[in-house]
Amino acid sequence: MTNSALALRVPSEIELDRRLYRRRQNGKSVAIALASTLVFAALVWLLVVNTPGWTAVQQSFFNLDVAISAFPRVIEGLWLNIRVLFFASIGVLIVSLLLAVIRTLRGPVFFPLRALATGYTDLFRGVPLLIVLYLVGYGVPGLGLFPRMPAEFWGTVALVLTYSAYVSEVFRAGIEAVHPSQRLAARALGLSHAQTMRKVVLPQAVRKVTPALMNDFVAMQKDVGLISVIGAIDAVRAAQIETAASYNFTPYVLAGLLFVLLAWPTIRLTDWYSARMRRREQMGSIV
Structure with a gap:
């Protein structure tokens, strides 16, 4: 393989920096999405279990x-x-x-x-x-x-x-x-x-x-x-x-x-x- 062909296959420093930045942003996005999902699920759970008919529904559908x-x-x-x-x-x-x-x-x-x-x-x-x-x-x-x-x-x-x-x-x-x-x-x-x-x-x-x-x-x-x-x-x-x-x-x-x-x-x-x-x-x- 020639040097020119090898150079075309190796990413540049700019591209490597971009990939590193994307990985960091992806990790941050995953953490935020996980936290917001847990908070939302907890709020929904508290809302449902505190409804007047939850006990009857639990016995009828989730026994x-x-x-x-x-x-x-x-x-x-x-x-x-x-x-x-x-x-x-x-x-x-x-x-x-x-x-x-x-x-x-x-x-x-x-x-x-x-x-x-x-x-x-x-x-x-x-x-x-x-x-x-x-x-x-x-x-x-x-x-x-x-x-x-x-x-x-x-x-x-x-x-x-x-x-x-x-x-x-x-x-x-x-x-x-x-x-x-x-x-x-x-x-x-x-x-x-x-x-x-x-x-x-x-x-x-x-x-x-x-x-x-x-x-x-x-x-x-x-x-x-x-x-x-x-x-x-x-x-x-x-x-x-x-x-x-x-x-x-x-x-x-x-x-x-x-x-x-x-x-x-x-x-x-x-x-x-x-x-x-x-x-x-x-x-x-x-x-």
Whole structure:
């Protein structure tokens, strides 16, 4: 490596001073944010515990003995939610990517496919997930065309139908964000349309929309609890059963906390990845 190239890679004294100043400011900001958060939390806590009805609310919603008693049934239901989430995520990924590719096809011969994909996304983005669950969970089995399937199967189908419409639009936005010159260069090299899409466009598109995809995954982690409306014994339905047995709402709070713990790693990963991409986009040259 030449001396000039080495000099370009080594930060200057000015840049090192800037980095040191940023670290100090970041440390000071973290300390101030932590102190203000603790003060605010203490004030809220004092306000809540001094309200007239706090004792009754604590017994009805935050009863430790009831939570311990309900935990085995609720955690068993949560495993069902995790299984449904796993298979629904795979289905959403496949169906949404197929829809996005269809909607980006060019030429009048593909108009029927584009119209069908557009109608699908418009329909399922407009219909609430709860109604889709009822239609799929009770209406489709009523046709008698399929063998008897468990409620979690139909809940997974409903999730795939609804979230594929949303995620396909995210994929389509990423595909359209890839500059046309990338496609032209790939076709000039002799790649077919399918090869261009698979090897050039989709890798760039997915990288651009990864934060949005992760946010949709977090939303689906939360909505997977709605499968309880069609009879699946998931965490929410288990909490409902325990509440009916104990006349106490603590199992619902327990189920909510478990869903938060389930989503928290993905939320933090999404924030980290978004910040990383933002830093890479805003990064300037070394002085």
